Amino acid sequence: xENGSLPQLGPDQQVTASDLVRHFGLWxxxxxxxxxxxxxxxxxxxxxxxxxLMDSLxxxxxxxxxxxxxxxxxxxxAVEDTIVLFGTDARVTHxxxxxxxxxxxxxxxxxxxRHLSQASGLFxxxxxxxxxxxxxxxxxDLVPDRFPHRRxxxxxxxxxxxxxxxxxxxxxxxxxxxxxxxxxxxxxxIEVSNVAARARVNxxxxxxxxxxxxxxxxxTTAEQLATARFLTLIxxxxxxxxxxxxxxxxxxxxxxxxxxxxxxxxxxxxPVALGLAPVERSGRVEEICVLLxxxxx
Numbered sequence: 058x059e060n061g062s063l064p065q066l067g068p069d070q071q072v073t074a075s076d077l078v079r080h081f082g083l084w085x086x087x088x089x090x091x092x093x094x095x096x097x098x099x100x101x102x103x104x105x106x107x108x109x110l111m112d113s114l115x116x117x118x119x120x121x122x123x124x125x126x127x128x129x130x131x132x133x134x135a136v137e138d139t140i141v142l143f144g145t146d147a148r149v150t151h152x153x154x155x156x157x158x159x160x161x162x163x164x165x166x167x168x169x170x171r172h173l174s175q176a177s178g179l180f181x182x183x184x185x186x187x188x189x190x191x192x193x194x195x196x197x198d199l200v201p202d203r204f205p206h207r208r209x210x211x212x213x214x215x216x217x218x219x220x221x222x223x224x225x226x227x228x229x230x231x232x233x234x235x236x237x238x239x240x241x242x243x244x245x246x247i248e249v250s251n252v253a254a255r256a257r258v259n260x261x262x263x264x265x266x267x268x269x270x271x272x273x274x275x276x277t278t279a280e281q282l283a284t285a286r287f288l289t290l291i292x293x294x295x296x297x298x299x300x301x302x303x304x305x306x307x308x309x310x311x312x313x314x315x316x317x318x319x320x321x322x323x324x325x326x327x328p329v330a331l332g333l334a335p336v337e338r339s340g341r342v343e344e345i346c347v348l349l350x351x352x353x354x
Contacts, residue, residue, distance in 0.1 A: 070094060074132040077105070078140055081221055082194060082214045097132060108217065139209060139224040142216075143170060147185045150219060159226075161203045176200040181211075181222075188213045188220045199224060244268075247348075256347040257336070258287045258303065265344060274349060276322040287347065292318035292326045302333055307342045310335045319349060328352050 069087055071094045077084050084093055084105065092106040133140040133153040141164065142151040152164040163172045170182035177199045184195045192215045199209040211224035247253050247270055254270040264271075267282035275282070275290055287303075288296045295317035302313050312334040318326035329349045336344035 071096060071101075073097075074102075075136055075138075078133055078136050078138065078221075078223055081216060081223075085216060095132060097135065103132060139211075139222075139226075141173070141222040142219060143185050143189075143222070144219045145189060147182060147189060149173075156224075159201045159203065159209065159224075161201070163202065174199050175202055176205070181213075184213050185220055185222070188215050198227065253348060253350045256287060256349065258345040258347060260307065260343070262286045262288060262300075262303070271349070274321070274327075274351070275319065276325075290320055292320055294318070299331065302331075303345055306333045306335050306345050310337060310342050316352065319351075 070091060072084055074095055074097045077093075077095055087093055088105040089107045092104050092110070094101050095103040095105060097103065133142075133151070136153060137155055139156045139159050140153040141149055141156050141160075144150045147170050149164065149166050149168045149170070151166065152160070156164045160173050163174075170185045171178035173181060177197070180197055181199060184197050187193075188195055194212060194214045196210070196212045199211050201207060201209060207226060207228040209224040210227040211222050213220050213222050244255065247255050248268055250270070254268070254274045256267060256271050257265040259265050263284075263286055264282050267279050267285075269279060272279045272282060288300055291299050299315065299317050302315055305311065306313060312332070314330065314332045316328065316330055319329045321327050328351070330352050332348040332350075334346045335342040336346050
């Protein structure tokens with residue numbers, strides 16, 4: 058079916074693949090009332106609908122394909138979260154690629170829930186059994202055998218003919234928070250040190266959110282720097298070289314260092330050491346981070 062032939066879809070009738078697996082309970086309730094169209098990588102690829110509607114649509118030529126497994130298996134395989142489907146007997150019916158990586162060889166169809174983790178498999182099986190019996194979601198933490206020092210925060214939700222486990226690496230989230238706190242502390246230390254300054258440069262060469270440390274070093278204000286190109290802060294004789302290095306970092310996602318003269322109050326040249334590093338997001342360089350440290354002439 059081409060997208061153009063679809064009826065006008067409201068927000069309750071369409072969902073991205075990642076949101077579907079994260080909030081499956083909500084979307085299965087909506088699918089019971091009307092088909093839900095699933096976006097995968099920016100395109101409408103799949104439809105989630107009730108078993109009754111599926112039976113009515115396919116009754117003349119039913120092939121006996123299980124509606125749930127056939128509908129979402131391609132979607133969950135593309136999701137980075139760990140996802141495991143269980144049948145009504147608490148045995149695994151499907152695992153996505155992320156689950157196979159994190160849980161290892163035990164994450165196989167027909168295995169019981171207890172086999173997914175030596176440390177916490179029994180707790181998982183008890184949780185899966187309760188969800189199957191009560192229809193109420195539960196949360197728990199899993200320790201994967203392959204990575205015993207990591208912790209997966211998991212939620213088990215009821216679905217037709219079984220339940221679904223969705224888990225995220227809680228250790229990675231804790232590490233990310235710790236790293237963010239470290240970086241913020243470093244930024245604050247640089248701001249008050251009076252011995253260094255940090256700058257961020259966008260692909261057009263303009264400064265991004267210049268801080269007070271850079272303003273002090275250049276003898277100007279953060280407001281004035283907010284509309285300035287970074288190279289205008291560099292002495293004319295060094296601009297071509299520094300500009301080439303910025304382009305090199307952006308094109309190669311590499312880190313480099315050099316020396317140059319920084320203009321103070323737009324005139325006086327201050328020798329500085331420059332460290333340039335790429336800021337990468339989604340696999341591409343979106344900014345250049347520059348650390349400036351005054352050096353003896």
